[in-house]
Amino acid sequence: MPNPTYRYNDFELNNLIVRHVTSKGVSMPLRHLHSQYEFVFIKSGKVTVESNTSVINVENPTLIVHKPFSLHRANADVTSLYDRYLIVISDELLESIRDLIPFFSFFSTAETTVIPLEGDVVASVFEQLEQLSQDYRNEKKHKALLKTALLLLSVTEYASETGIPLPTSSGYIGEVIKYISTHYAEDLTIDMLADTFFVSRSKLISDFKKSIGVPIKKYTVFVRISNAQHFLNSGKTISETAELCGFYDNSHFISTFHILTGKTPKEYCKLRQKKNTI
Numbered sequence: 001m002p003n004p005t006y007r008y009n010d011f012e013l014n015n016l017i018v019r020h021v022t023s024k025g026v027s028m029p030l031r032h033l034h035s036q037y038e039f040v041f042i043k044s045g046k047v048t049v050e051s052n053t054s055v056i057n058v059e060n061p062t063l064i065v066h067k068p069f070s071l072h073r074a075n076a077d078v079t080s081l082y083d084r085y086l087i088v089i090s091d092e093l094l095e096s097i098r099d100l101i102p103f104f105s106f107f108s109t110a111e112t113t114v115i116p117l118e119g120d121v122v123a124s125v126f127e128q129l130e131q132l133s134q135d136y137r138n139e140k141k142h143k144a145l146l147k148t149a150l151l152l153l154s155v156t157e158y159a160s161e162t163g164i165p166l167p168t169s170s171g172y173i174g175e176v177i178k179y180i181s182t183h184y185a186e187d188l189t190i191d192m193l194a195d196t197f198f199v200s201r202s203k204l205i206s207d208f209k210k211s212i213g214v215p216i217k218k219y220t221v222f223v224r225i226s227n228a229q230h231f232l233n234s235g236k237t238i239s240e241t242a243e244l245c246g247f248y249d250n251s252h253f254i255s256t257f258h259i260l261t262g263k264t265p266k267e268y269c270k271l272r273q274k275k276n277t278i
Helices: 091-100 104-109 120-137 141-162 170-185 190-196 202-212 216-233 238-244 250-261 265-277
Strands: 016-026 037-044 047-051 052-059 062-066 072-089 111-117
Touching: 016 104, 016 141, 037 120, 037 265, 047 111, 047 190, 052 250, 052 265, 072 120, 072 141, 091 141, 091 202, 120 141, 170 190, 190 202, 202 216, 216 238, 216 250, 216 265, 238 250, 238 265
Parallel strands: none
Antiparallel strands: 016 072, 037 062, 037 072, 047 052, 047 072, 062 111
């Protein structure tokens, strides 16, 4: 079951996040989704990546690209060092530099794309990433964005020749996902979605589960709770958040939020406030 708690909460302020993370393995028992592009540059580690219904094992330098609202998780062997750089960027910000990246359309063909990094490109990519992460840490955001564009320019050209798009959902299921991501505050029913995309109720239920790996009702709830976290982080009240995310009953929102995140909205806000004061 996906975990909506993996959200880049400072994203609204930055539109770009760059992190260098090292750990002895990592465990994600649940899949998750977020509304931004995520580029994971794996430098070392034995990692199993799951995206929707696909699974791939990684042991060498590799770039993993997750599109917005793709369900995914990664688990790394605790016996080896998992060293990776993360770049998270909104589709809107990416659009502003897309003209600089002629091969970027390659990444839009699948929810997740795997690009093995080999030869001279390995040293070059990770040198650029280290410089980029330093600029980001030093709050040189405009410089970091330019370097991100240059980095993506080099890797997308390389990826167009070596990348492996993992099997994606059927065309109309991709459109259903986009529709849910922009209409989650509305009263979405399976019958309404089936009518919108001119398919039968049974076909939509079957195709969605087969393509995404979870029932369409659960996916809709995951998107709502993921956005609820964003609204709570931005200072909205519990009542405001419930209404903005399509919950017309506060108690239903609170119980659903608790089931999926392990915390009530009030507990979640207190925890975020505590982290922000550290």
